[in-house]
Amino acid sequence: MIFTKLIGMFVTQPTMTVAKLVRGEDETSTIVFVHGAGGSAGTWMMQLRGLSDRLRVVALELNGHGDTPDREPEDVDGTYLEDIKRIVREYQKPILAGHSMGGALAQLYALKYPDEISGLVLIGTGAKLKVHPNVFDAIDSGMDKYLELVEQFMFSKETDDEVIQASLKEIRQCPRSVIRRDFEMCNNFDIMNEVSQIDLPTLILVGADDLMTPPKYAKYLHENIPNSEFHVIDNAGHGVMVEQPSELNSMVMQWTERILNLSD
Template sequence: MTDDGGNDERLAARTLGDSGPDVVFVHGLFGQGKNWTTIAKGLADRHRVTLLDLPNHGHSPWTDRVDYLDMAELVATELEHLGAPVTLVGHSMGGKVAMQLALRRPELLRALVVVDVAPVTYPPQGGRTDDPDEEASPFAAFIEAMRGMDLAALTSRDEADQALRTAVPSRMVRSFLLQSLVREEPGTGSGWRWRLNLELLERDLGELRGFPEPPPGASFDGPVLWIAGANSTYVLPEDRPHMDALFPATRLVRIKDAGHWVHSEQPETFLTTLRLFLERVEGT
């Protein structure tokens, strides 16, 4: 697998655990599979856990466009190689990929877990609540800050953290973003680079806010766990009819003291919630 620009259509993947039912994780925008490592380790005693890098992220190939249906097909290929059905877990952008796959290839899934995203189109600048203090969608600002960093002059990761501080005030989110900043061959002067196709992601950010229309009459009737952060506005009460229409066997859980990055902000509660769901689905 090449880091970028390769012709290999397979996604980069990492597996934890040797046996048990398959659980596959797909990350959100700016992420990579290893973001799920803490949760995966908590499941690997009873499951074979696969962490995927979506296109234009991590070690997976770069593409010439951002498209949810393309991403869903690439993930479907990985599930076929694993030996479906699996439980598929997706956060944010990865949650939309997972939903699209479930609606188009339901035979590949035993169950679905969607983390802090709804099957809706999000407005470009916030607007998900009536609160005038609600922060506008920060992702465009994140990309601008990452692209604006002078990588040739960068001397340390701490310096990169400082450069992002204005646009990304959360230390947790900065740490998350900087996991995709890598230094090639330290000490050789070859410098730093992003494992994110930032130019493409900036161009197609509008596509990521959307949710492609499902096939007529499509629904996924298997068990679905929806996990939302209680402090997040990504899953609102008015989203529930859309969720239930497409995923009628949905159970929604809101985790206290968590925002959009639920699994990073409350990992123990998230893991407990997920394990209980898996036990029910698997009959253990």
């Protein structure tokens, strides 16, 4: 399945310069997804399709990603949090979900605006996201070099090549300067001493073969966030939401139905 074919099923809506994809009924509970470094709303195509029978699914695009214009911010995480706030406040206490860098931002949002969301879904992320210098070297060497690194480290060896190539095509659309900025933000992210202050129902998911944010990162989150639930998904790496979408969607839906007391 190719993301660019699916993208035609949805409408990108600019909202105060923050673009988003939306699928699902207006009267249903909402989950807002935040992509990782170099990503876009296309990261969440399988969630837009797989969860929208029961939820309104919103996938936003952060500053400089996808169809959201780049304001070239000096305060990167502050600007990204403002983007998330603009979307979250359109809905009534949505669940906030994030992958990797998006998971870091979701944690920061939960600490800063806990009353605005009803829960967190943290996917392939950690309380600290130190970046290996090789990542910056690869980015500085050109997009092809960076994508070689992504292909080598982002996916499980069990992942179909079609999924990998679709993901690489998606990442290629993001400017290298934005990707580098994203990883610089990740490299500076460290809330290991604050994460225990998160006081929201939290679902923590990670691929068993994740080399970028290995399961021990997720386990630390689980051990330090009260009222959290933790699952490791087999045959998936850092791109777990595209590598094993059905299993991830099932876990998200079951947890969401439970914390929101959804009924048929």
